[in-house]
Amino acid sequence: MRMHLALVLGLVSLVLDGVCASDWNILHHKGDGKGLKISLKNYCESWRVNVEVHNLRDFEVVPHECVEYIGKYMTSTQYKVDSERALEQCTLYLSQEFGLTGDGKDAWIFDVDDTLLSNIPYYKKHQYGGEKLNLTSLEGWMRGRKAPALASSLSLYNEIKGKGIKIFLISNRGEHLRDATVDNLFEVGYTGWTGLILRGDEDCGKSAQKYKAEKRQKLVEEGYRIWGIVGDQWSSLLGHPHATRTFKLPNSMYYA
């Protein structure tokens, strides 16, 4: 999509060329004639990076004019490099002396979806997040056990396991998906975790952040020291108790 538009942000007046003005309803029309001329790429990149730094929250769908841009990014070399760079920072952190005790209480937490397993093949068929979530359809994909591993996550996972750190997976998936999730994880090479924590009945209706923080709290009460969390959603990284370090993987297809 090389479609360009003269998009004037002040914040913000627009002159649109090739896209219906209503498509851009995230922006405010002020019509003051000042501001920047920006391209669709500028617009969509700013959407993406503001999702990544958690300025832009609670979106239900990727803006439809950015579906192509987000699809390109999520299947690009840049996405892979961005992910690898994030995980490389974990490796650097792990190479430092930070008090691992070997008493069996050193812990690390991973998200599952789009952290260990990639749902990009699913989202590719659903406009890379441009379609509103259909849970039945998504869970059908999850039951299919066909999600590939994110290669650099698998490598980091094994590195952490090799250090004798206990690995806990805390996922937004529900308990009814346990078998499918275990099978899928095993199939692509993730083994030897200490806990796979899924949403139970008691977690119904809780926000992802609250649910995940409560599960961490339980681990802390069991004596675990949480040295790091790797996740693609801020809801996995924020809240109490904190991990010593957190690592955010890119994902602008959905907000959970």
Place this chain on the structure above:
Amino acid sequence: MRMHLALVLGLVSLVLDGVCASDWNILHHKGDGKGLKISLKNYCESWRVNVEVHNLRDFEVVPHECVEYIGKYMTSTQYKVDSERALEQCTLYLSQEFGLTGDGKDAWIFDVDDTLLSNIPYYKKHQYGGEKLNLTSLEGWMRGRKAPALASSLSLYNEIKGKGIKIFLISNRGEHLRDATVDNLFEVGYTGWTGLILRGDEDCGKSAQKYKAEKRQKLVEEGYRIWGIVGDQWSSLLGHPHATRTFKLPNSMYYA
């Protein structure tokens, strides 16, 4: 800089073409022959986005092979659009009903450097962060009172002031720069704040995050409700007490 390199991340082996291997010492050489071929742009963009999401911390200088890339970004339309999009999210947040009381205790916090005032003209002469910080030189620039306003920040500042929210500026600058800072802020249009908080003798040696959190704590003890923080550094946004929302502006020239 269209210099391309075959850069193979596994994590990570490199074949460099046109750049000395030692330039890339952030990366690990594994020589396993697998992985991605990436360009210098891929490499530097992944550096920048990982700084933005706070995966990459405590860097002293921008990697010198990325100085040109960072300079281009910090002076680009994209930087302006990314900043405006972040501040637009503040405007959306402010347009919601979230309990402003009008009792004079609703508060908002801004950083000063590279949030209200732009130091890009200074860093332009110092390799956009590629040179190690020279505090004497930087403070000379600050004393010169010539930093321009970030246009979209000024607009948001005035919007917040117009709502009767008390504005506090919490800056890493020292008290000895108070006159210069006030003059510079006034000169470019920032007026009417309730407090300009600078580092005093008692803050010497404290990390930026600790110093800023302590100042917020003091505000909370005085009865203020901190509805939002806008800053370009994570150290301005993290720690206790939290603000209800935080907004991260882009800045990959330095880490404070």
